[in-house]
Amino acid sequence: MFSIIAAVGKNNALGKNNDLIFHIKEDMDFFRKTTTGHKVVMGSRTWYSLPAKLKNRENIVVSEEIIPKADKTVSDLKDYIAKNIDTPEEIFIIGGGSIYAQFLPYAKHLYLTEVDDSPKADVFFPEFDRRNYRRKTIKHGNQGELKYTFVKYTKK
Ligand SMILES: NC(=O)c1ccc[n+]([C@@H]2O[C@H](COP(=O)([O-])OP(=O)(O)OC[C@H]3O[C@@H](n4cnc5c(N)ncnc54)[C@H](OP(=O)(O)O)[C@@H]3O)[C@@H](O)[C@H]2O)c1
Numbered sequence: 001m002f003s004i005i006a007a008v009g010k011n012n013a014l015g016k017n018n019d020l021i022f023h024i025k026e027d028m029d030f031f032r033k034t035t036t037g038h039k040v041v042m043g044s045r046t047w048y049s050l051p052a053k054l055k056n057r058e059n060i061v062v063s064e065e066i067i068p069k070a071d072k073t074v075s076d077l078k079d080y081i082a083k084n085i086d087t088p089e090e091i092f093i094i095g096g097g098s099i100y101a102q103f104l105p106y107a108k109h110l111y112l113t114e115v116d117d118s119p120k121a122d123v124f125f126p127e128f129d130r131r132n133y134r135r136k137t138i139k140h141g142n143q144g145e146l147k148y149t150f151v152k153y154t155k156k
Helices: 025-035 044-049 077-084 097-106
Strands: 002-008 013-016 039-043 058-062 072-074 091-093 107-115 133-143 146-155
Touching (some): 002 025, 002 097, 025 146, 039 097, 077 097
Parallel strands (some): 002 091, 058 072
Antiparallel strands (some): 107 146
């Protein structure tokens, strides 16, 4: 089973200049707690944007190239999805934009930190039809003036 996890702006903003836009401590903590012990799948641009491999998680990188320091490289994404979609294990899709877009049709859960801001961005979360999901608010939070809500969408 695939679960997407992302922090998104009101305008679906995800990132800019191959970096994160939102630096929210509680969101980083939520991300770490939620994904620790699981497989995490990311695109090569997101991989190279990280300061280091994500600890206590199997780091799977989608790329046409072999990524030596990754735990695994996936070059045939369709094959990877077909082989893993029915596993009971929760596999986290952690970005970026191109990877979210390709996994969205197959993801059972979307853990979105919905940030009450519309910053400038060059990578965006794909549009999706919220009528096809149950929406559960996990928690509201704020960092100074910046408000955000942790939401879990589950496909109906
Ligand atoms: N807000 C958030 O929660 C969040 C989370 C993660 C990332 N981000 C942001 O998102 C941005 C990066 O997103 P992005 O869309 O530019 O890049 P990305 O999705 O991280 O990586 C794109 C790369 O993945 C590989 N790839 C994608 N589809 C593939 C396929 N079907 N087969 C083989 N390889 C494939 C290609 O790598 P090769 O070119 O190596 O072949 C492609 O260049 C950054 O700004 C990052 O900070 C935000």
